[in-house]
Amino acid sequence: MLVIGIAGGSGSGKTSVVHKIIRSIPRGKVSVLSQDAYYKDLGDLTQEEREKINFDHPSAIEFGLLVEHIEALKAGKTVQMPTYSYVTCRRGAETVSIYPSEVLIVEGILIFTDPQLADILDLKVFVDTGADERLIRIIKRDVHERGRGLDKSIRHYQMFVKPMHESFIEPTKRLADIIIPIGGHNEKGIDILTSKIRQTLQVK
Numbered sequence: 001m002l003v004i005g006i007a008g009g010s011g012s013g014k015t016s017v018v019h020k021i022i023r024s025i026p027r028g029k030v031s032v033l034s035q036d037a038y039y040k041d042l043g044d045l046t047q048e049e050r051e052k053i054n055f056d057h058p059s060a061i062e063f064g065l066l067v068e069h070i071e072a073l074k075a076g077k078t079v080q081m082p083t084y085s086y087v088t089c090r091r092g093a094e095t096v097s098i099y100p101s102e103v104l105i106v107e108g109i110l111i112f113t114d115p116q117l118a119d120i121l122d123l124k125v126f127v128d129t130g131a132d133e134r135l136i137r138i139i140k141r142d143v144h145e146r147g148r149g150l151d152k153s154i155r156h157y158q159m160f161v162k163p164m165h166e167s168f169i170e171p172t173k174r175l176a177d178i179i180i181p182i183g184g185h186n187e188k189g190i191d192i193l194t195s196k197i198r199q200t201l202q203v204k
C-alpha cells in the first residue's frame with residue numbers, strides 16, 4: 001500500500017486536489033482518510049466553550065486513532081472512520097467504512113505535525129495557496145457550512161487559523177516531497193502526482 005499524505009493550510013484546496021486524483025485513478029484503487037473525522041469529541045461543552053475551541057492546534061486531533069486506522073488498512077483490514085460535526089463539536093453515531101486498497105490518501109491541515117503519522121507516510125504533498133485566497137475560502141465555508149456569521153469567521157481566523165498556520169502548518173512545508181501551488185487549480189502539479197500513483201499501481 002502506498003500511503004500519501006496531503007497537507008496544507010485551511011482553505012488551500014487540499015480536498016479539490018484529492019477529488020481530482022480520485023477521478024484519475026481506477027475505481028477501488030484509492031481509499032481516503034480525512035483528518036477532520038478525527039477531531040476529539042467535545043460535544044459536552046457549552047456553546048460559549050465551543051466557540052473557543054482551537055481546531056487548528058495539533059492537540060485537537062486524536063492522532064493515535066488515525067495512526068491505528070492507517071496501520072490496520074496497511075494490514076488489509078477495514079476500518080470505521082468517525083464522522084464529526086463542527087456545529088455540535090461532537091462525533092456522529094454513524095461511521096464510514098474505509099476499505100484497504102493499493103493507495104491510501106490521508107488528508108488534513110495538521111497531518112505532518114505528528115511525528116508518528118508523518119513517519120508512516122510514503123509520499124508527503126503540501127498544497128500551498130496564498131493567505132488571501134485561503135481566507136476567502138475559509139469565510140465562505142464558515143458561513144455556509146459551519147453556521148458562523150461573517151464577524152465570527154473573521155475573528156476566528158485572526159485568533160486561531162492565522163497564528164496556528166504560522167506556528168504549525170507552514171513550517172511542515174519543509175517535510176514535503178512535492179509542493180503543489182494554488183491547490184486544485186494547478187493541473188500540471190496534480191498530473192505529476194497522479195502519474196506517480198499510476199506508476200506505483202503498474203509496478204504492483
